[in-house]
Amino acid sequence: MPNKWVATVLLASMFVLSGCATPMNYVATGGSRSDGTVKLSYQFGGFQKPVVDAQQGIDLARSKCAAWGYTGAEPFGGEVRNCTAYNQYGCVQFLVTAEYQCLGGPSK
Numbered sequence: 001m002p003n004k005w006v007a008t009v010l011l012a013s014m015f016v017l018s019g020c021a022t023p024m025n026y027v028a029t030g031g032s033r034s035d036g037t038v039k040l041s042y043q044f045g046g047f048q049k050p051v052v053d054a055q056q057g058i059d060l061a062r063s064k065c066a067a068w069g070y071t072g073a074e075p076f077g078g079e080v081r082n083c084t085a086y087n088q089y090g091c092v093q094f095l096v097t098a099e100y101q102c103l104g105g106p107s108k
Helices: 002-018 054-067
Strands: 020-024 027-032 037-045 048-052 072-075 080-087 090-103
Touching: 020 037, 027 054, 037 048, 037 054, 048 054, 054 072, 054 090
Parallel strands: 020 048
Antiparallel strands: 027 037, 037 090, 072 090, 080 090
């Protein structure tokens, strides 16, 4: 019986430590109309495995650019990941930011 208990605890520990796939949405966190750039970010915890919908980011960036009079947006490529909270075991929260370029000149 003790072996069954140990196996159950080990299995549960592996599940917890492996993290859970968690859907994340971008939110606008910065940008510049004159530069034609938009910054979008999402946060996640150390045990989460973020699943991000790239199209949601492009749609949000296009919306923000359109508000400034641009006709579209595309990602620069890549993301910047920063640790925003630590504990004795390391980083427990991350902020991920992607930058997008607005396309088409702004209307005056």
